[in-house]
Amino acid sequence: MKKILLWKSVFIVVVVVICILAVTGIPNGLGWSAWKQSIVSRVHLGLDLQGGTHLILQVHADDAVRAETSQAMQRLRSDLTSHGIAFAALVQPDPQGQPQRLQLTGLDERHAGDFNNLVQTDLGSDYTVTHAGNGAYTMDLNSAAAAQIRSRALTQSIETISNRIDALGVTQPTVQAHGLGAYQILVQLPGITDSARVKEVMQETAQLQFRLGMAGPFPSAAAARAQYGGILPEDSVILPGKNIGGASNSTSGEWYVVSRSSPVSGSDLRDAQPGVDQSGRIDVNFTLTTAAGRRFGNFTAAHINQPLAVVLDNKVQEYATIQQRIDDQGQITGSFSQQQANDLALILRSGALPASISYIDDESVGPSLGADSIREGVLAALVGFLLVAGFMLVYYHGAGINAVVALVLNLVILMAFMAVTNATLTLPGIAGIILTIGMAVDANVLIFERIREEMRHGKSVPASVDIGFRQAFITILDTHVTTIVSAVFLFLFGTGPIKGFAVTLIAGLLANLFTAVYISRVIFDYVLMRQQGVRGAKLSIG
Amino acid sequence: MEFFRETDIDFLGKKWYFLTVTMVLFVIGMVALAIHHGPVMGTDFTGGTEMDIKFSQTVPTAKIRSALGAAKLGQVTIEPVGRAGSDEILISSPLSSLNQADLEKSKDDILGILYGVLDVNAQGKQDLNNVGVSSFTAWLMQKDPYGYIGLGEQAAQTRYQALATELLSTRRDKQYGGLLPSFNALAVAPGSPQIAQQASQSFFLAPFSVRSTSIIGPQVGSQLRGQALRAVLYSLAAMLIYIAFRFEFIYGLAAVVAVFHDVLITLGMFALVRLPIDLTVVAAFLTLIGYSMNDTIVVFDRVRENLPIMRRDRLPNIVNRSINQTLSRTVLTSGLTFLSVLALLVLGGQALRGFSFCMTFGILVGTYSSIAVAAPMMVAYIEWRNRRQRPLRAAALSGSRSAAPVGRKLEKVGR
Numbered sequence: 001m002k003k004i005l006l007w008k009s010v011f012i013v014v015v016v017v018i019c020i021l022a023v024t025g026i027p028n029g030l031g032w033s034a035w036k037q038s039i040v041s042r043v044h045l046g047l048d049l050q051g052g053t054h055l056i057l058q059v060h061a062d063d064a065v066r067a068e069t070s071q072a073m074q075r076l077r078s079d080l081t082s083h084g085i086a087f088a089a090l091v092q093p094d095p096q097g098q099p100q101r102l103q104l105t106g107l108d109e110r111h112a113g114d115f116n117n118l119v120q121t122d123l124g125s126d127y128t129v130t131h132a133g134n135g136a137y138t139m140d141l142n143s144a145a146a147a148q149i150r151s152r153a154l155t156q157s158i159e160t161i162s163n164r165i166d167a168l169g170v171t172q173p174t175v176q177a178h179g180l181g182a183y184q185i186l187v188q189l190p191g192i193t194d195s196a197r198v199k200e201v202m203q204e205t206a207q208l209q210f211r212l213g214m215a216g217p218f219p220s221a222a223a224a225r226a227q228y229g230g231i232l233p234e235d236s237v238i239l240p241g242k243n244i245g246g247a248s249n250s251t252s253g254e255w256y257v258v259s260r261s262s263p264v265s266g267s268d269l270r271d272a273q274p275g276v277d278q279s280g281r282i283d284v285n286f287t288l289t290t291a292a293g294r295r296f297g298n299f300t301a302a303h304i305n306q307p308l309a310v311v312l313d314n315k316v317q318e319y320a321t322i323q324q325r326i327d328d329q330g331q332i333t334g335s336f337s338q339q340q341a342n343d344l345a346l347i348l349r350s351g352a353l354p355a356s357i358s359y360i361d362d363e364s365v366g367p368s369l370g371a372d373s374i375r376e377g378v379l380a381a382l383v384g385f386l387l388v389a390g391f392m393l394v395y396y397h398g399a400g401i402n403a404v405v406a407l408v409l410n411l412v413i414l415m416a417f418m419a420v421t422n423a424t425l426t427l428p429g430i431a432g433i434i435l436t437i438g439m440a441v442d443a444n445v446l447i448f449e450r451i452r453e454e455m456r457h458g459k460s461v462p463a464s465v466d467i468g469f470r471q472a473f474i475t476i477l478d479t480h481v482t483t484i485v486s487a488v489f490l491f492l493f494g495t496g497p498i499k500g501f502a503v504t505l506i507a508g509l510l511a512n513l514f515t516a517v518y519i520s521r522v523i524f525d526y527v528l529m530r531q532q533g534v535r536g537a538k539l540s541i542g
Numbered sequence: 543m544e545f546f547r548e549t550d551i552d553f554l555g556k557k558w559y560f561l562t563v564t565m566v567l568f569v570i571g572m573v574a575l576a577i578h579h580g581p582v583m584g585t586d587f588t589g590g591t592e593m594d595i596k597f598s599q600t601v602p603t604a605k606i607r608s609a610l611g612a613a614k615l616g617q618v619t620i621e622p623v624g625r626a627g628s629d630e631i632l633i634s635s636p637l638s639s640l641n642q643a644d645l646e647k648s649k650d651d652i653l654g655i656l657y658g659v660l661d662v663n664a665q666g667k668q669d670l671n672n673v674g675v676s677s678f679t680a681w682l683m684q685k686d687p688y689g690y691i692g693l694g695e696q697a698a699q700t701r702y703q704a705l706a707t708e709l710l711s712t713r714r715d716k717q718y719g720g721l722l723p724s725f726n727a728l729a730v731a732p733g734s735p736q737i738a739q740q741a742s743q744s745f746f747l748a749p750f751s752v753r754s755t756s757i758i759g760p761q762v763g764s765q766l767r768g769q770a771l772r773a774v775l776y777s778l779a780a781m782l783i784y785i786a787f788r789f790e791f792i793y794g795l796a797a798v799v800a801v802f803h804d805v806l807i808t809l810g811m812f813a814l815v816r817l818p819i820d821l822t823v824v825a826a827f828l829t830l831i832g833y834s835m836n837d838t839i840v841v842f843d844r845v846r847e848n849l850p851i852m853r854r855d856r857l858p859n860i861v862n863r864s865i866n867q868t869l870s871r872t873v874l875t876s877g878l879t880f881l882s883v884l885a886l887l888v889l890g891g892q893a894l895r896g897f898s899f900c901m902t903f904g905i906l907v908g909t910y911s912s913i914a915v916a917a918p919m920m921v922a923y924i925e926w927r928n929r930r931q932r933p934l935r936a937a938a939l940s941g942s943r944s945a946a947p948v949g950r951k952l953e954k955v956g957r
Binding site: 009043048051056058063066168169170180181191192193194195196197198274338339342360361362363364365366367368369371372373376377379380381383384385387388391392394395398426427428430431435437439442445446451452453456474475476479482483485486487488489490492493494495496497498501505526542 | 682703707766769777825894
């Protein structure tokens with residue numbers, strides 16, 4: 001008996017010491033501030049407590065599908081033309097509603113065989129071809145292939161956005177797929193409360209292209225078209241210059257006619273840095289990868305004395321004549337501020353987003369509100385705890401000490417759990433802790449009331465303690481398992497605050513089973529053991 | 543000390559009173575819900591803009607209200623938050639359109655209106671009381687007061703970011719609650735008088751600071767609403783299954799009905815006092831569910847224990863005795879939990895207000911429902927079942943009240 005009790009005590013002490021170390025770590029000094037510092041560094045505060053920004057982005061994944069079918073369309077069109085197969089039109093009939101669909105009309109049926117061969121080589125098995133008769137065909141991207149493109153757009157967006165945020169120097173950002181809706185990304189930025197600037201950097205799509213210039217500048221898009229008698233040459237397109245804002249002032253400014261295709265794109269960039277040119281203007285210098293550099297070299301060599309348009313996000317940044325072969329180095333100049341050049345270089349470095357994004361949730365909490373919340377939450381928890389502990393001591397006398405010890409250890413174990421698992425403490429988490437205190441008190445009350453009841457019925461003290469713990473344990477187990485089961489569901493199906501709440505509740509209740517039932521029992525047994533042999537042994541239980 | 547000793551109250555005999563009380567509470571709640579067209583949903587669930595703003599002086603509420611009204615931002619509400627005299631308000635603008643741009647713009651609009659109402663003349667300067675770390679870092683990079691740019695862009699970025707965090711988060715937000723009294727308050731670190739000097743040329747100090755902002759799209763709102771509802775229903779189903787497994791199906795059903803009772807009445811109270819429901823409140827409802835369930839299980843557990851001991855007794859007597867035996871515990875635990883959530887309600891601050899209200903009220907209803915709803919319902923069902931199963935025997939035994947041991951299969955479990 002005595003020996004078992006000793007081992008139990010040793011076990012409890014070891015657990016408690018490990019938990020205390022887990023909370024405090026090994027502090028740098030012995031002073032209170034060193035301990036406090038050490039504790040603060042180990043408890044991860046949620047955004048609602050330390051301040052920061054929480055963003056949810058919607059990735060418009062259909063953009064990526066549209067881009068894919070559009071590329072396939074370009075391939076097919078140029079192959080049909082080069083094989084001399086005549087057709088009336090090859091279009092995306094409904095790019096918004098059905099981005100996966102291509103439509104060909106007016107094919108000379110004699111070339112049907114050749115056409116099918118070309119479709120095989122250009123589109124591969126990802127497309128389903130339907131012959132509608134009369135030389136009309138529809139080509140649909142398979143849903144499996146489309147789904148793959150969409151989910152790739154999501155992962156690539158996550159990667160790109162992480163890169164950009166990393167370069168902004170935010171400490172411990174979170175960028176991950178958001179479980180709630182389709183193709184959503186959750187971004188959490190601790191300590192950043194001005195989401196506007198971060199959003200600017202993230203939202204830029206940074207499609208860098210180098211296109212062959214054909215004519216320009218023109219004062220308006222209409223003027224550019226008029227230059228060609230209303231019909232643009234094959235494979236060309238009209239793009240606005242960098243100073244053209246929205247659609248509102250599209251009548252004035254510079255417009256250019258440029259080629260549709262670009263020998264290199266944003267993903268061919270190896271590096272981009274802000275710099276200063278000879279005349280002291282701020283520019284952005286970029287370096288291409290080796291393969292892209294060779295491609296760009298051949299392209300520029302073949303078009304010397306022709307204009308080159310540097311196009312960023314479908315706006316012509318620069319329009320200059322190619323003087324000589326350009327290999328892997330280039331500049332983008334413009335009237336940049338230092339900040340704009342930094343941001344542009346950053347965006348170019350981190351690659352282009354495969355699809356456009358929009359923000360559907362943007363919440364930020366300032367550090368002062370967070371600090372207030374911590375202070376108020378901790379104060380409330382402390383006052384609640386003191387009220388409860390005081391009452392237990394008054395109502396249950398000596399046994400009340402058990403309850404208070406169990407409560408304190410419960411909190412220590414809970415904090416240790418949070419520190420070790422890197423769980424985040426949020427505002428609802430603090431509320432979860434307060435409720436853990438409530439459940440812990442309930443367990444103690446259930447046991448003590450039961451012991452009193454048995455003693456009232458004339459049972460001996462040790463028998464009362466034994467029956468009290470045994471009977472109350474069944475109830476405690478039922479109540480705890482019920483709550484833990486529901487908390488597990490909350491964890492599985494909840495987000496944000498609900499999840500944080502569930503984590504603290506689960507950990508607190510598990511700790512409670514150990515402290516209220518096991519540790520409390522050992523203390524009772526120890527008290528009873530010391531009274532062994534004393535006649536009329538009494539228990540201080542109020 | 544002891545409050546209750548061997549009480550013998552006939553709880554089940556008062557079931558008609560209980561039913562009346564429940565119906566009255568229920569009707570009040572339902573009427574409140576009907577009048578207000580359902581519970582008031584917070585921005586978390588409806589989408590919209592919400593800004594928590596602290597002023598350095600008394601809030602010109604009337605002026606802000608009329609300015610916001612004139613700006614046609616929808617049904618904008620302004621309410622004071624925090625403790626009395628904290629000069630802090632919450633401006634909420636619900637979403638009137640699904641348009642992404644409107645959503646983004648509403649925040650800037652509200653800020654613009656506040657600058658206008660308070661006669662702040664920005665003169666193209668930035669607001670130091672509302673500038674964020676990343677923008678302040680960008681400003682430092684541009685001014686380069688310590689010459690870190692010479693160390694390379696990345697290194698300078700890191701150093702200035704740390705400095706910006708230190709100056710804004712610690713000095714401004716934590717020490718002055720987001721409101722710097724003057725530019726000199728920045729001049730505390732070595733070399734920072736120079737920064738304070740430069741800041742006074744590029745910045746101004748607005749007499750308010752934005753403590754939190756949320757702009758939530760309606761899409762996210764409805765996703766969160768659906769998800770919160772799913773989480774609640776799944777966890778209720780899980781509880782029902784667990785209790786049915788440990789006791790008997792009717793026990794689980796009675797407990798779940800009692801919990802629904804608590805949730806509906808508390809929802810009614812939220813509608814009555816016009817408190818909005820947000821995600822934190824959902825967490826509180828979940829706790830209330832767990833707590834009410836807890837109380838019910840304690841009583842049912844005692845019934846299960848007493849059934850074989852008092853097998854010759856009538857079920858209502860067994861249940862009454864069980865409630866009386868656990869009454870002391872019920873009152874103590876509810877009282878103590880009530881104390882701690884009351885502390886939360888009084889001291890817990892704005893962010894936890896909905897939570898603490900839900901818990902404070904919910905503990906009262908939850909305790910009441912386990913005695914007044916769950917137990918009578920369980921008894922009524924089992925008595926009805928026994929009458930139906932043995933109508934002939936009951937008739938034959940007329941005179942002596944049916945003493946058939948009920949819920950016999952319970953003897954096998956749990957002991």
